[in-house]
Amino acid sequence: MVGKPWETDISVYDDEGALLAGLRRRDRLACTCLLKRYAPALYRLALRLTGEPDDAEDVLQESFIRACDHIAEFEGRSGLATWLHRIVLNTALMHLRRRKDRQVPLDESVDDDHSSLAETLPSDLPDPGGAALTSELRETVERALLALPDTLRLAFVLRDLEGLSTREAAAALGIGESALKVRLHRAHLALRAALAPYLQEVAITDAGRHS
Amino acid sequence: MTVAPPDPHCRELAALLVAATDDEQAEALLRAHVATCHACTSAENALASLVRRYREAEQPPLAASLEQRLLAQLCGSPPR
Helix, strand or coil, X not given: CCCCHHHCCCHHHCCHHHHHHHHHCCCHHHHHHHHHHHHHHHHHHXXXXXXXXXXXHHHHHHHHHHHHHCHHHCCCCCCHHHHHHHHHHHHHHHHHHHHXXXXXXXXXXXXXXXXXXXXXXXCCCCCCCCCCCCHHHHHHXXXXXXXXXXXXXXXXXXXXXXXXXXXXXXXXXXXXXXXXXXXXXXXXXXXXXXXXXXXXXXXXXXXXXXX | CCCCCCCHHHHHHHHHHHHCCCHXXXXXXXXXXXXXXXXXXXXXXXXXXXXXXXXXXXXCCCCHHHHHHHHHHHHCCCCC
């Protein structure tokens, strides 16, 4: 029976080795599995990097095409997820450079270009208590993150969320390490202001857990 | 433990950074400030804790419409 790709049972490729073999055979089902398994996390990464849903979708599409085209070159030294992660990161940075070239320069002043995105996220204040991050609080963090100007958001995402070293993050952005650190501090200040009520609760929860 | 929103002094520091042209000097200024500012230390610790939870949180699924668009674009016609 022939079905739509989004209705496909992907359990046939649960094993990463089998999935890789399928991708190398250009099996369309393997491509579907690849996307269904990894796209959610990679989309969030692309969105955090680009700050725009449409750009994130473009980056994700370009990244998957690139991954499928170069799957033969994947040597398996890192996991498939790590490899895809790196492709999305590089693709997003290239996308941002192109965007910078054709639009206004990356400006560090806060603007309201993200108002349309903010409208797509819920605005109810979450209960920040508890150790686990609720979906509402996660969305609040993302909204604060996406409201940052590109330069500050990229420094924060690469260094604090993606765990790149200062040197790696600075190199990825084509700036010096000191500049990266200053942007990171400024991103922290902006996030502290945006998330102040939640940080208060986090501090109280953490203090209670350690007492 | 309490975390105060950025106090006026921290805001002043942030404002100074906007005008700073020497990144190394600005970084040294920031580092010295954060090391001695209780509000900044508490807030930085709380932010680090929140970021850690954010990183560890489960990823939400893709919106169905987005997944369908991507699958149609990347996988084309249904697998056989």
